[in-house]
Amino acid sequence: MGLVIIFALVSLLALYGIVRSLREKNILALLFGLGTAAVFGWFTIMTVLHHGFPTGTH
Incomplete structure (x- = not known):
């Protein structure tokens, strides 16, 4: 989920x-x-929609 933050x-x-x-x-x-x-904005939006928002705990 760190990928969303980087994007x-x-x-x-x-x-x-x-x-x-x-x-x-x-x-x-x-x-x-x-x-x-x-490009990176689209990747951010699509990653959040597909995988959800990162929670910070596993």
Whole structure:
């Protein structure tokens, strides 16, 4: 279940990168950020839907 947490962290960092690239008007970084946020965000959502939310205990 640590995979969901890693995917979510990567998605959040990609969103931060998108905001930062918009502020600096960096088009290539914006494209890579959008792609990363889309892919890892989708993986996060689908993993949570399929496996459930991580509980923290086994």
